[in-house]
Amino acid sequence: MSVNLTTLSNGFRIVTESMPGLQSAAxxxxxxxxxxxxxxxxxxxxxxxxxxxxKGTARRNALDIAEAIENVGGYINAYTSREVTAYYARVLKxxxxxxxxxxxxxxxxxxxxxxxxxxxxxxxxQEIGQALDTPDDIIFDWLQEKAYPxxxxxxxxxxxxxxxxxxxxxxxxxxxAEHYRPGQMVLSAAGAVDHDALVKAAEALFADMEPGxxxxxxxxxxxxxxxxxxxxxxxxxxxxxxxxxxxxxxxIHAAQIYATALGGSMSSRLFQEVREKRxxxxxxxxxxxxxxxxxxxTIYAGTSGExxxxxxxxxxxxxxxxxDDMRPDEIERARAQMKAGLLMGLESPSNRAERxxxxxxxxxxxxxxxxxVEKIDAVSLSDVRDLAETIASRAPAALALYGPVxxxxxxxxxxxxxxx
Amino acid sequence: MSVNLTTLSNGFRIVTESMPGLQSAAxxxxxxxxxxxxxxxxxxxxxxxxxxxxKGTARRNALDIAEAIENVGGYINAYTSREVTAYYARVLKxxxxxxxxxxxxxxxxxxxxxxxxxxxxxxxxQEIGQALDTPDDIIFDWLQEKAYPxxxxxxxxxxxxxxxxxxxxxxxxxxxAEHYRPGQMVLSAAGAVDHDALVKAAEALFADMEPGxxxxxxxxxxxxxxxxxxxxxxxxxxxxxxxxxxxxxxxIHAAQIYATALGGSMSSRLFQEVREKRxxxxxxxxxxxxxxxxxxxTIYAGTSGExxxxxxxxxxxxxxxxxDDMRPDEIERARAQMKAGLLMGLESPSNRAERxxxxxxxxxxxxxxxxxVEKIDAVSLSDVRDLAETIASRAPAALALYGPVxxxxxxxxxxxxxxx
Numbered sequence: 141m142s143v144n145l146t147t148l149s150n151g152f153r154i155v156t157e158s159m160p161g162l163q164s165a166a167x168x169x170x171x172x173x174x175x176x177x178x179x180x181x182x183x184x185x186x187x188x189x190x191x192x193x194x195k196g197t198a199r200r201n202a203l204d205i206a207e208a209i210e211n212v213g214g215y216i217n218a219y220t221s222r223e224v225t226a227y228y229a230r231v232l233k234x235x236x237x238x239x240x241x242x243x244x245x246x247x248x249x250x251x252x253x254x255x256x257x258x259x260x261x262x263x264x265x266q267e268i269g270q271a272l273d274t275p276d277d278i279i280f281d282w283l284q285e286k287a288y289p290x291x292x293x294x295x296x297x298x299x300x301x302x303x304x305x306x307x308x309x310x311x312x313x314x315x316x317a318e319h320y321r322p323g324q325m326v327l328s329a330a331g332a333v334d335h336d337a338l339v340k341a342a343e344a345l346f347a348d349m350e351p352g353x354x355x356x357x358x359x360x361x362x363x364x365x366x367x368x369x370x371x372x373x374x375x376x377x378x379x380x381x382x383x384x385x386x387x388x389x390x391x392i393h394a395a396q397i398y399a400t401a402l403g404g405s406m407s408s409r410l411f412q413e414v415r416e417k418r419x420x421x422x423x424x425x426x427x428x429x430x431x432x433x434x435x436x437x438t439i440y441a442g443t444s445g446e447x448x449x450x451x452x453x454x455x456x457x458x459x460x461x462x463x464d465d466m467r468p469d470e471i472e473r474a475r476a477q478m479k480a481g482l483l484m485g486l487e488s489p490s491n492r493a494e495r496x497x498x499x500x501x502x503x504x505x506x507x508x509x510x511x512x513v514e515k516i517d518a519v520s521l522s523d524v525r526d527l528a529e530t531i532a533s534r535a536p537a538a539l540a541l542y543g544p545v546x547x548x549x550x551x552x553x554x555x556x557x558x559x560x
Numbered sequence: 561m562s563v564n565l566t567t568l569s570n571g572f573r574i575v576t577e578s579m580p581g582l583q584s585a586a587x588x589x590x591x592x593x594x595x596x597x598x599x600x601x602x603x604x605x606x607x608x609x610x611x612x613x614x615k616g617t618a619r620r621n622a623l624d625i626a627e628a629i630e631n632v633g634g635y636i637n638a639y640t641s642r643e644v645t646a647y648y649a650r651v652l653k654x655x656x657x658x659x660x661x662x663x664x665x666x667x668x669x670x671x672x673x674x675x676x677x678x679x680x681x682x683x684x685x686q687e688i689g690q691a692l693d694t695p696d697d698i699i700f701d702w703l704q705e706k707a708y709p710x711x712x713x714x715x716x717x718x719x720x721x722x723x724x725x726x727x728x729x730x731x732x733x734x735x736x737a738e739h740y741r742p743g744q745m746v747l748s749a750a751g752a753v754d755h756d757a758l759v760k761a762a763e764a765l766f767a768d769m770e771p772g773x774x775x776x777x778x779x780x781x782x783x784x785x786x787x788x789x790x791x792x793x794x795x796x797x798x799x800x801x802x803x804x805x806x807x808x809x810x811x812i813h814a815a816q817i818y819a820t821a822l823g824g825s826m827s828s829r830l831f832q833e834v835r836e837k838r839x840x841x842x843x844x845x846x847x848x849x850x851x852x853x854x855x856x857x858t859i860y861a862g863t864s865g866e867x868x869x870x871x872x873x874x875x876x877x878x879x880x881x882x883x884d885d886m887r888p889d890e891i892e893r894a895r896a897q898m899k900a901g902l903l904m905g906l907e908s909p910s911n912r913a914e915r916x917x918x919x920x921x922x923x924x925x926x927x928x929x930x931x932x933v934e935k936i937d938a939v940s941l942s943d944v945r946d947l948a949e950t951i952a953s954r955a956p957a958a959l960a961l962y963g964p965v966x967x968x969x970x971x972x973x974x975x976x977x978x979x980x
Contacts, residue, residue, distance in 0.1 A: 159581075160581050161579075161580050161581030161582075162581075162907055163903060163904075163907070164900075164903065164904045164907060194826075195836075202832075202836050203827060203832055203836070205826075206825065206826035206827035206831075206832075207827045207893065210825050210826065210827045210893050210896070210897055211892075211893050211896060212896055212900065213896035213897045213898075213899055213900025213901065214900060215825065215826075215897075215901075216826070230904060231900070232900050232903065232904070258839070259836070259837070259838065259839035260839060261839065262838070262839030262840060263835055263839045263841065263842050264842070265864075266795065266840070266841050266842040266843075266862060266863060266864070267842035268794075269794035269795040269842075269862070269864070270696070270794070270795055270842055270843065270862050272794040273695050273696075273793050273794045273795050273797075273862075273963075274694055274695075274696075275693050275694075276690070276693075276694075373693050374688075374689035374690070374692040374693045375686065375689040375690055375693050377693075405626065405630050405635065406614075406625075406626035406630065406635075406636070407623060407626035407627045407630045411626075412622075412623055412626075415683055416615075416622050416623070416679070417679070418679065418682070419678075419679035419680060419681065419682030419683045420682060420686070421683065421686050422683050422684070422686040422687035422689075422690055423686075423690065442686060442689070442690050442693075443686060444685075444686070444689070472631075473627065473630050473631050476630070476631060476632055476633035477630055477633045477635075478633075479633055480584075480632065480633025480634060480651070480652050481633065481635075483583060483584065483652065484583075484584045484650060484652070487582055487583070487584060487908075487909070488907075488908060489907070543693075
């Protein structure tokens with residue numbers, strides 16, 4: 141398996157990795173345009189645009205788009221995150237050229253028909269409703285808002301309902317004009333793919349795009365704060381976040397090892413202390429999320445209203461304890477999990493295509509597995525303990541609570557406990 | 561890739577498929593013991609047992625179990641469905657013997673410590689709470705209950721809270737003694753695996769199990785009925801089910817093609833009519849589920865309280881229309897999707913191991929892809945139309961509604977519309 145990268149003269153990049161033994165491929169275009177690239181009045185437009193890409197192009201209506209890929213048994217989809225919007229397909233190997241043609245068509249030639257914009261508004265409002273009806277989904281929007289108040293990174297990807305109600309054609313075309321530049325796009329494919337053939341096809345489809353600057357996304361700063369929404373739910377949903385390394389920070393590897401050892405698996409401290417020893421929850425985990433300029437270590441658990449105070453306190457105590465006595469064997473296990481997880485994850489062409497695209501967008505190149513393994517191996521016990529100490533005691537924090545959370549501690553109370 | 565099957569003298573089966581190019585493997589044991597094997601007073605015990613398997617064996621406590629697999633970077637998990645309980649791990653190839661040893665240990669030697677049973681009760685009660693807080697999860701339990709009233713297939717996998725509160729050690733050991741017989745178990749592995757080595761290891765671990773008869777699960781009959789739970793949610797959740805072919809019925813392939821064309825993809829009728837043309841929902845789909853002796857075609861959508869009546873009526877009308885005018889091109893597309901979906905899905909060792917196990921349990925052998933493709937290709941347009949006609953107009957139906965569903969039609973009203 142080897143990675144091939146080609147950059148067209150307008151900055152559009154094509155990255156591929158052929159995977160022997162596969163009969164299928166994943167192919168998509170990752171555009172560096174997500175919720176964090178929106179101005180306040182644009183919040184939700186990156187996601188609305190992702191929906192509208194499927195609603196018709198100069199050559200295909202919505203049904204034609206779906207049929208083109210599904211006639212050959214493939215599937216096509218898209219997602220919007222805070223930093224990117226991705227349009228991707230999974231097809232059998234002979235259908236890669238077709239998949240590229242469709243993905244290129246929906247990106248280059250969307251018509252944004254006003255009647256279709258109206259219909260899609262209803263779809264997106266239902267998507268927002270679905271998120272609001274799912275406590276362990278919506279709580280993360282509230283947490284994000286408290287972590288990054290008054291910043292696009294703190295706003296919901298789906299956008300606020302009132303904004304979504306107001307968007308029109310000009311909002312969509314304006315966002316495309318600002319952000320959908322060839323230098324922001326990476327065509328990525330993994331599996332049964334031929335790099336040279338894809339480059340040739342991509343040249344025909346994308347080489348005519350005008351290069352151009354895009355507005356810089358404002359830098360984010362983790363501020364923190366508390367969101368508490370009391371509601372008669374079965375569970376008290378608890379989410380806690382701390383500022384942690386961004387993905388360009390060398391400390392990111394220590395942060396990932398720490399998150400894995402703290403709450404990334406069955407053998408992790410939080411899983412063992414909160415679930416296995418005390419039976420306080422079904423779900424509990426920690427993860428280290430990262431953006432270009434900031435990072436967010438998140439802990440989530442769902443418990444009962446009677447138990448949420450205890451769970452919150454144990455969580456903070458475990459974080460403090462981890463800073464003091466994290467053991468070498470825990471670090472070694474977390475390392476093994478990260479390395480094996482990476483290897484096993486990359487046996488999926490979809491995961492691999494996504495990683496290729498994101499590595500190109502973040503680093504301009506795709507680090508080999510050996511290089512990543514070296515970095516994971518280079519993290520020392522004291523690196524992890526230092527990071528654990530910062531996060532446990534000093535890093536800015538955000539707290540979100542939802543459900544029967546009347547007795548849950550305030551962020552201030554948790555801060556006092558952290559400082560104790 | 562070739563499938564190897566070995567049966568030990570006590571009936572325990574080992575099925576494997578080596579996948580060239582992979583560095584990892586999925587391995588697990590599928591036990592034919594799920595919610596449908598529970599007597600009423602046992603409801604929830606199969607799932608409780610799945611949890612307790614991880615809480616300690618004669619050789620390993622809960623932390624040892626997790627660490628054994630996670631030290632080598634793998635992961636271990638389990639699930640309970642209505643017909644099976646599965647315990648499985650994903651590991652790098654050199655760790656397959658270790659994974660088998662751990663999975664065998666938790667199945668053969670669980671200690672069911674009474675203190676651990678008590679702690680795990682809290683975990684399971686939180687799992688039930690999480691399901692209750694997720695409308696598009698819990699609605700399917702209510703739908704299932706109406707489809708199969710007074711039958712174990714109609715009861716929740718997690719069990720009712722009051723039952724879970726009452727279970728003790730004897731309930732667990734009793735269910736194991738009744739159902740965890742070697743003839744009910746299939747050890748399945750796919751990826752970088754060696755059949756002969758696994759058989760040898762499995763002989764040492766399982767050949768001493770006593771064969772024995774298990775109580776037959778009572779036959780299920782789809783009856784139908786209506787469940788309506790009015791609640792102030794954002795969305796009106798709508799789930800409709802119809803009796804459809806069981807998995808031994810040759811009509812199962814027509815049912816799957818029909819479900820795909822009706823609501824299995826973006827180009828499907830329901831997606832196009834309800835979402836793309838009218839914007840009434842974000843999520844809508846149809847799927848053909850099957851059990852040993854019955855089947856359940858399910859349609860789900862989430863919409864607003866104002867739109868749920870219209871959505872329900874359009875859904876029924878589309879089903880009737882499909883019975884009249886389903887076109888050859890729709891059937892061909894559904895065929896292509898099923899075939900490519902199967903091929904692409906089997907590029908994952910986890911999916912492949914699961915399919916191997918289930919095919920052995922259902923058919924006693926693993927049909928090759930060519931054989932499945934032949935059966936999919938053999939379905940005619942009239943097969944699909946006949947099935948669509950039965951489901952649209954005559955098959956018993958169940959309806960579940962949750963949220964602001966005051967204006968949703970009754971099942972009786974939908975039945976009248978079906979018959980019209």
